Amino acid sequence: MKFFEKLSQIDRRWIFLLVALAVIVPLLSRMGLPDKPGKYSLQLFEAVERIQPNSQPVLISADYSPSMMPELDPMFRAMVRHCLARKVRLIVMTLDPTGAGLAEDALRQIAPEYGAAYGRDYVFLGYKVGAAIVIMSIGENIRQAYPTDAYGTPIDSLPMMADVRNYADIPLVVDIAGSAVINSWVIFAGARYKARVGAGCTAVSSADYYPFLQSGQMVGLLNGMKGASDYEYLNQQRGYTSVPRVAGKGMDAVSIVHLLIMGFIVLGNIGYFVAKKNAQPK
Amino acid sequence: MKQKLPLLIVLVLGIFFTIQFFVPSRASEVTYQTTLQWWLVMSSFAMVLALGSLINHHALKIKRRKEGWWNSWVTLAGIAVMGGLGILGGPSFRMGWANDAYTRLFLFVQAPMDSAMFAILAFYMASASYRAFRARSREATVLLVSGFVVMLGIIPFGAMLWHRIPDIAEWVMMVPNMASKRGILFGIGLGATATALKIILGIERSWLGGGGK
Structure with missing residues (x-):
């Protein structure tokens, strides 16, 4: 006993x-455990698939800090690869001061893989303090929140931003966040300005967002490492990238x-x- | 006057913007857009205030030689170095070397340290779940079983064991989890509305400082 x-x-x-x-x-x-993409990962992937190439841009807010990197950075990178591979224009911003460095680093590495040109295929708006206020300001006019990009270039001088005024010109908003800021995107961008919102979050916080999926206030959700791994898998399956799956390997460990x-x-x-x-x- | 003026501003603006939301006129829209710009500026000031407060806190700690005061030097040096490099490498000065140094410090010092701090949690979580996750009561058993199912449902081994496990895990998340979450969300919503009303009407005054006195 x-x-x-x-x-x-x-x-x-x-x-x-x-x-x-x-x-x-x-x-x-090299374990390479099998992956079966979840329903909500697939929904978000398909939402990006439905956007016409070289048309209106997708907005991704990289609202995560280095502590959430293992789960959320592969998610962000997979989404950027998906958009750039399909020639879907991309606006990247962040509401987390440390998210700017991570997002910029990812863009710097991924853009050359697809020959994406800054200002034509993607823009990086950087960090802006204010969270919910910034989200609401974009709903009125993106220039109000971001008169210039992260490098001080006036937004009006960037070709792909010429026809972008507010959420009405952005077919999909995706927030990749390790905090409750996803709620603000759903409440302000989604409910108030009728933007289509998707999200990527850490596994521990995913339970908070299921009500938004059921109510249709979110088009899809990437749930932690599994969600990131799903997105990487779908990217590879559709031939958008051949780079090794970082989250796929992470999922083996998880x-x-x-x-x-x-x-x-x-x-x-x-x-x-x-x-x-x-x-x-x- | 020191208390009455902020209360009056909150009362007037609170009522005004509640009405503004439901008034679809040009004047209403312009007012809203203008105030959004004010809020953005005020948010920036809040950041300055927070930075000032942080510096002040650590400067006082060093001055009074409080326990661990030398750690405050590290914080202040970190603020000075990263802040300085960020400003010099930013759009205002565009010094390439400063931007490069800032990026390297961020990616190779700050990011790994931050990640390492968070990664330690995995060890404590494993140890804590081993010690505390016990089927002591009926409720604890339900929690244990649902936790098991969700953990199994997320990983590939779940589907390998039985192909329906991922579906059951999703059912746990979409039905019992969501029922409780909705209840909590309703509670938060009603609580936030009640608190907002109390602040607008001046019943709740703790935000003025002094414990609401």
Whole structure:
């Protein structure tokens, strides 16, 4: 019986070691677990698919910080690749001060892959303080929130922005965020200005956004690492990119860690019930 | 007067913008657009205020030699270096070397440190779920089972075990989860409306400072 009781008292250092191995080994190996894209990832992907090439632009707000990078950066990169591969114009902005560096770095790497030209195929508006106020300002006139892009160039001098005034000229708004700012996009851009809103969020916060999916206030949702992996998979399946799947590899690690945590929970409960049974007077 | 003036501004603007939302006239639109610009400017001032407050807090900590005061030097140096490089490399000065240094510091110092801090959570979560996630009661068992199903449903192993597991996981998210979330959202909505009304009418005054006295 002592064996079972010990099961509920494993030293946490062993747990830490096993978690580290469960993360590192899949990342270094080539597991390549199968992927079946989720319904809401597919919906967001299809929403971008429906936009005509070289027409009105998609707006992506990269509202995440480095702490959320493993889940959200592959999501952002996969969406940028999808848009640029299909010649769908792209407006990128951020409401997170640290998101500007991450988004700019991604654009700098991805744009040359598709021969995308700045100002013609994509623009980077940078960071603007104000969150909900910025979202509402874009609803009136994007120039009100962003008179210039991130590099100080007046928006009016950028060719692809000539016909863009507000959400009416943007067929899809996607917020990739690690905070509750997604709510502001749904409430202000979606409900007030009738923009079509999609989102990408961390797995821990995804439960908050399911009501918006059911009510149709969101066209799709990328749920954490799984959502990012789904989008990368769909990009590869449709031939938009051949770059290795970063989130796909991350999903291998997540899968193993999930199994490990479930195993720990089962062990902990076995130990708990055995100890409880032993404590009962015979 | 010090209290009455802000209360009066909130009362007038609160009522005005509540009515404005429902009045589709040109004058109403222009007023709204103008105030949006004011709010953007005010948001920027809030950022300056926050920065000033942060610097002041750490300067005082250093001056009074409070515990861990030397950490405040790191914070202040970080603000000075990143702020300085950001300004010099930005659209106003366009110094290439400063922009390059800023980008490198951000991508190779700040981003990994920030990610590492968050990554530590995985270890604590694994340890905590092992120790605390016990089927102690009926409610805890329901939570445990639904957590298991959702975790299995997300990963490929779930579908490998049984092809319906991802569907069950989605049902958990779309039905019981959403029912509770909707309840919470309604509560938040009603609470926010009630609080907004109390602020507009001057019943709730804690935002003025002094604990509402």
